[in-house]
Amino acid sequence: MAFAITQTCCADASCVSVCPVNCIHPTPDEPDFGTTDMLYVDPATCIDCGACADACPVDAIFPAGDLTGPLQVYEEINAEFYTGRDVLAEATVAPNFHRWSPPAFGRVLPSDFAALDVAVVGTGPAGMYAVEDLLLHTNSRVTLIDRLATAGGLIRYGVAPDHPSTKKIGETFARFHDHPRLRLRLGVEAGPELAERHDAVIYAVGATEARRLGVPGEDLRGSLPAATVVGWYNGHPEIAPGAVDLSAERVVVVGSGNVALDIARILTASPESLAGTSIAPAALARLKSSKVREVVLLARRGPADAAYTRSELLALAARGDLVVDAHDPRVAAEIDAGEGKAGLLRGVPREEVDWSSPPPDGGRRVVLRFHSSPLEFTGDTEVRGVRVTGDVEIVAGRVVRAAGFRGAPVPGLPFDEATGTVPNTAGRVEPGTYVAGWIKRGPSGGIGANKACARETVGALLEDAVAGRLRTRRRGLLRRA
């Protein structure tokens, strides 16, 4: 019986290097690694050693035989990844063995490499992967700062409270907070003095500004950006405990990415199932008295290429309260054809919903409406509904805008308004100034994607250090001072 990777995998590839038989793929040097949501164990090759499960920071790996409930399907999902692959072509030793990549020694530092003083701004995944790389692979001294009094970035204030295994990666990062070569400064804004006191500064400040939809009524009362709802249920210090009013029976969430699914899941979860999680007490209390009976997810694309990942949809569908709006014949056709992610919805009930009426009585539910974009938020001062493509008005008392994030300008750094990122080359803004994570590459990709991203940035920094570009810069700064 092989091991299998399950729902919470964030594709950080920690398991790849510990597997003695190279049976976890795609590996970071394989082409599909950049687009995969998760990694997969080849059951034909796995020797059941369990090393990967020990290495996984989010407890995503289990013996396939131990999987129960909604996780059982992951045995098949792991195996499917290898179905149809030409295992013989990949074989080096025997048919069941995958080819090992040639060894790569990408980064070599001179033996007399002097210790650097590096400031890392941001304690989210990108900042922490950069810190890990610097502390474990160089003799650098690191000053780690965050504007918030609690470290963790979106691990703490973004990841949903009903994903405790994912939040656990925060513990893996926090073990560096006490490192003897690290000074942690929380509740501190990045300022220009950082550059004067350090050889280099890495900005890993994230990208959590709401992307505007550009539709009339977007700013009506009752229209909330996703970051407000997510921050509210995670107890973000800058979001008031009463920021999310749940007195409406129907909430429309514009977007169908994983953040939209998180919000739909939390707003329709039974409060009992959230008690005992890290949810903010005020949010839990409000959910207990919530009037919300229906959350509608508006997906611009069809079910075959919806924005959510397969694992998040499977988790939502497993609750049994998901419905697909059958308003458009393309929806049923795509689901029946089973292309891409559409096949995941085969067992989900379809219904032509009457949007002019209140949601049906009974329990809470989530309705997925595909091929549908908002044209206007209706209402005078407060949201009354959303007019969507096809000139249908969905009557709803609250709207959440979860159509993506963008970065905010960082004082003193260039900024690309079009992408909402800091322009950079492999993380280098200029010698001595670097970016990593969402502010570098834009707001996409899970936690694990920030590992390779931060590694590339630290690589650029070390290249500049070896070439003498940092010391020159610092001497220049000191002369000017």
Ligand SMILES: Cc1cc2nc3c(=O)[nH]c(=O)nc-3n(C[C@H](O)[C@H](O)[C@H](O)COP(=O)(O)OP(=O)(O)OC[C@H]3O[C@@H](n4cnc5c(N)ncnc54)[C@H](O)[C@@H]3O)c2cc1C
């Ligand atoms: C709602 C939500 C849920 C998610 N859930 C998952 C999930 O379940 N699984 C998964 O794999 N991925 C998830 N992701 C994606 C994941 O969180 C991101 O890939 C990751 O957090 C990006 O890391 P980052 O370090 O670039 O940014 P962040 O995590 O946002 O960290 C940025 C840090 O910089 C700090 N900062 C900002 N400006 C300053 C300043 N001027 N001075 C000092 N400090 C500053 C912030 O306070 C913050 O701590 C989620 C994302 C969101 C938005």
Ligand code: SF4
């Ligand atoms: S159990 Fe061992 S052999 Fe199987 S995938 Fe994990 S590390 Fe590889």
Ligand code: SF4
């Ligand atoms: S989270 Fe990382 S270690 Fe865990 S299964 Fe996914 S890639 Fe492997």
